[in-house]
Amino acid sequence: MSSGPATTTVSLHPQASTDPQMLRWVTTATLPAELPVLDRLVADGVLARSEIGAGEIRTWLADGSSWDTAGPVVRTALFAALRQLPHTPALSGELLAERIAELIAREVAPVAASHGGGITVESVREGVLTVAMTGACHGCSLGHKTLDDLVRETVTAHFPQIHTVRAANPRRSRFALGIPGLKKSK
Structure with missing residues (x-):
């Protein structure tokens, strides 16, 4: 019986900010300095930019986008990317x-x-x-x-x-x- 690639359980939820173009994605995952999926979302015109911070990913909509259509795309991409991160022990x-x-x-x-x-x-x-x-x-x-x-x-x-x-x-x-x-x- 073969087991597939290991995945990490991820907690991720969006949080609005005072800037309607920016959405914070709060997570318990230990985040790397870069996530290539964010660069792809910028290249595809979904996002204008993104930043990774302690326990959160901040994303800004590209001009002409709305969170109604971009939100599910960003969420799906982030979940997929974060589940593939190598397991890291809890911070201590x-x-x-x-x-x-x-x-x-x-x-x-x-x-x-x-x-x-x-x-x-x-x-x-x-x-x-x-x-x-x-x-x-x-x-x-x-x-x-x-x-x-x-x-x-x-x-x-x-x-x-x-x-x-x-x-x-x-x-x-x-x-x-x-x-x-x-x-x-x-």
């Missing part, structure tokens, strides 16, 4: 932390920065991601929502091996405000 250690840090810097940090805060990776160990929340994020009463709604959802969509996200120093710093010369009224 420093490489996993590095990839998660890239993802947070790209997708989470700009949101935190817009509110005067920052979020960086402290450590990744045994499926637990620990992040440092700095600036306005440190001690913020909505920090738990940022962790759950933004950090956890973003990271686990790309790295399902992460099952817990926590803040390195979740305690709120409290201090008394004293104004010299101000007396209580009776």
Whole structure:
């Protein structure tokens, strides 16, 4: 009994962006620097360009194309190409932390920065991601929502091996405000 070529199980789903011409394809596959199928889609006039990032492939429509017709073509081509990738062991250690840090810097940090805060990776160990929340994020009463709604959802969509996200120093710093010369009224 002969077995065919080995294939890899692939998770791939499209995610809209603010640019209607661009679609992100989020995947759990370990992506190579280049996928020849993307060059073919550009040459065939389906896509204008593409970029490969940590856990995602970004694709832009060619002029005159629509996602209604191009979407299924791109999805089918990507699934076929990603299933043929050689099996690679799951990311771990420093490489996993590095990839998660890239993802947070790209997708989470700009949101935190817009509110005067920052979020960086402290450590990744045994499926637990620990992040440092700095600036306005440190001690913020909505920090738990940022962790759950933004950090956890973003990271686990790309790295399902992460099952817990926590803040390195979740305690709120409290201090008394004293104004010299101000007396209580009776």
